[in-house]
Amino acid sequence: MPDPIGLRIAGSGHFLPERVYDNAHFESYLDTSDAWIRERTGIRTRHIAGEGESTATMAVAAARAALEDAKLKPTDLDLIIVATITPEHVFPSTACCVARQLGLTSTPAFDLAATCSGFIYATVTAAHLTRGKTYRTILVIGAETMSRITDYQDRSSCILFGDGAGAVVLNALPDATGPALLHHRIHADGHGHESLWVPAGGSCLPASQMTVNERLHYVKMQGREVFKQAVSTLRQVVEGTLSEAGVTSDDVALLISHQSNIRIMEAARAKLGIPLEKMYVNIDRIGNTSAASIPIALDEARRGGHVRGGDLVMFVAFGAGFTWGSMLWRM
Ligand code: UT7
Numbered sequence: 135m136p137d138p139i140g141l142r143i144a145g146s147g148h149f150l151p152e153r154v155y156d157n158a159h160f161e162s163y164l165d166t167s168d169a170w171i172r173e174r175t176g177i178r179t180r181h182i183a184g185e186g187e188s189t190a191t192m193a194v195a196a197a198r199a200a201l202e203d204a205k206l207k208p209t210d211l212d213l214i215i216v217a218t219i220t221p222e223h224v225f226p227s228t229a230c231c232v233a234r235q236l237g238l239t240s241t242p243a244f245d246l247a248a249t250c251s252g253f254i255y256a257t258v259t260a261a262h263l264t265r266g267k268t269y270r271t272i273l274v275i276g277a278e279t280m281s282r283i284t285d286y287q288d289r290s291s292c293i294l295f296g297d298g299a300g301a302v303v304l305n306a307l308p309d310a311t312g313p314a315l316l317h318h319r320i321h322a323d324g325h326g327h328e329s330l331w332v333p334a335g336g337s338c339l340p341a342s343q344m345t346v347n348e349r350l351h352y353v354k355m356q357g358r359e360v361f362k363q364a365v366s367t368l369r370q371v372v373e374g375t376l377s378e379a380g381v382t383s384d385d386v387a388l389l390i391s392h393q394s395n396i397r398i399m400e401a402a403r404a405k406l407g408i409p410l411e412k413m414y415v416n417i418d419r420i421g422n423t424s425a426a427s428i429p430i431a432l433d434e435a436r437r438g439g440h441v442r443g444g445d446l447v448m449f450v451a452f453g454a455g456f457t458w459g460s461m462l463w464r465m
Pocket residue numbers: 165166167170171174175250289290291293330356357358359360361364393394395398422424452453454
């Protein structure tokens with residue numbers, strides 16, 4: 135049942151690499167077309183990390199923008215959480231790399247892997263940690279370099295993904311009468327893990343000549359299966375969150391969904407009866423950036439004047455694992 139946590143988004147920021155792949159890029163070497171990609175996914179362009187750019191460099195850029203927006207210094211932070219499935223290294227964590235690049239030497243920092251739901255998982259984790267007195271100001275980042283695990287010979291998946299990072303600075307409030315995380319849900323069902331995964335590179339199937347030859351370090355996806363699961367799950371989790379919080383979809387000022395595929399987002403939105411103009415969409419420009427998707431959209435929405443004080447904003451995501459989750463915020 136809802137247990138609101140008094141919390142405000144003190145600042146947000148995002149970073150997108152300069153390099154852009156448009157659909158013509160894929161037409162030039164794959165059996166695909168701009169029309170197919172736009173109709174089936176809603177994507178026109180995606181940003182792709184260049185040389186010298188990686189998950190940590192993008193995360194730091196987004197973090198600096200969020201700190202500047204919040205008018206805070208890195209030393210004001212009590213904790214850093216980075217949601218990612220494309221970490222800088224196997225270890226140490228990307229969060230440690232970010233903390234180092236921000237000049238911090240003792241601030242706690244850790245990564246969280248929950249695929250496309252990662253930012254929701256990380257924000258919910260951060261929110262609960264603010265309930266004690268120790269962690270009052272927390273930097274939550276979603277950052278991904280999906281291009282480094284994308285198989286650019288697989289036309290059914292490579293057209294989807296892009297790179298980028300988004301960040302928020304969360305500030306604990308003494309009570310939940312103003313800005314607050316009103317309600318949330320996070321879930322996982324590991325039975326779906328082979329529908330969307332990277333088979334090799336972990337302890338189960340470490341890197342070898344065979345794994346490289348077989349292209350097992352890249353994303354493998356059963357798109358149709360994930361699609362069906364995503365639509366029904368997104369609708370259910372939003373409906374459950376709203377009804378448990380005692381509000382209706384009419385009360386929601388803005389829906390910020392993980393930007394997975396415009397048809398998934400549209401189907402869920404329509405079933406929920408949320409008007410088109412209340413759903414934030416940037417998938418056409420940015421593609422699917424996994425854990426970075428929601429914080430990038432949130433920052434764009436805030437800076438674009440789409441989020442006002444007191445607004446109810448619903449966040450929702452579904453991804454590999456499967457993992458899924460929702461957050462209902464009063465801004
Ligand atoms: O971030 C969360 C996790 N990921 C997702 O949420 C992604 C979920 N899935 C999807 O977005 C969609 O399933 C895709 C975009 C991946 C594929 O769209 P679809 O409408 O489900 O297509 P499909 O897989 O059912 O394939 C339809 C046809 C097939 O041809 P046949 O068998 O009907 O002859 C595919 O081979 O489209 C073909 N196809 C393509 N054709 C042109 C698949 N990819 C392409 C392509 N260009 N890029």
